[in-house]
Amino acid sequence: MKITRHIPREEIKALPLFAGLTLPQITLVRDDAMLAAATARLATEPVLGFDTESRPTFHKGQQPTGPHLVQLATADHAWLFPLGEGPMPPALAALLARRDLTLAGFDLSSDRAHLKNRFGVTDLQLLDIGKLFQCEDKRLTIGAVQAVAQLFGQYFRKSKKVSTSNWSLRALSEAQQLYAANDAWVAYRVWQVLQPAG
DSSP: OEEEOOOOHHHHHTSOBOOOOOGGGEEEOOSHHHHHHHHHHHTTOSEEEEEEEOOOOOSTTOOOOOOOEEEEEOSSOEEEEEOTTSOOOHHHHHHHTOTTOEEEESSOHHHHHHHHHHHOOOOOOEEEGGGGEEESSTTOOOOHHHHHHHHHSOBOOOOHHHHTSOTTOSSOOHHHHHHHHHHHHHHHHHHHHTSOOO
16 A cells, blocks of 8 residues: 655646547447447456546436446557447446456446446446555545656646536547546556556
């Protein structure tokens, strides 16, 4: 477990920008053929960077209907699986539920709950990377921005505008693709760096 000082937000914003994946390194899964190719490729991995996105709720008492997007990443690529308002494809559900696959991400309790509530997907092997850090102030949690600052000395900039955009669309904008893909990829990179040498 990495014991660390929590870096203040303003200090993080002064760091060099973290260079994430670019569009050629992102696959937006649009049809059954792409789904089959993606799940076959990802089935060879023991660990994947993982995240989900949901269309935001803006009214008090409004229940979330997500997740609307699942993101998975390897060392050099990310795949985006738009779910819209439809069911989860069986091939994706089977991949996520594999007993020998670890899904590494940040603050995954809501992702787990939403996947269970909407799709009945359970028994996921989730690894919450933030818990691999032990902050000096035990009231604070370590998220992706903080972890990147700690490990790489860089600023992982996240757009609030994009984060609250409509994730239920199947045709995601380039900005949405970059945001979503890099959330999963950063989780993989942080997990990778935290592995013991040798």
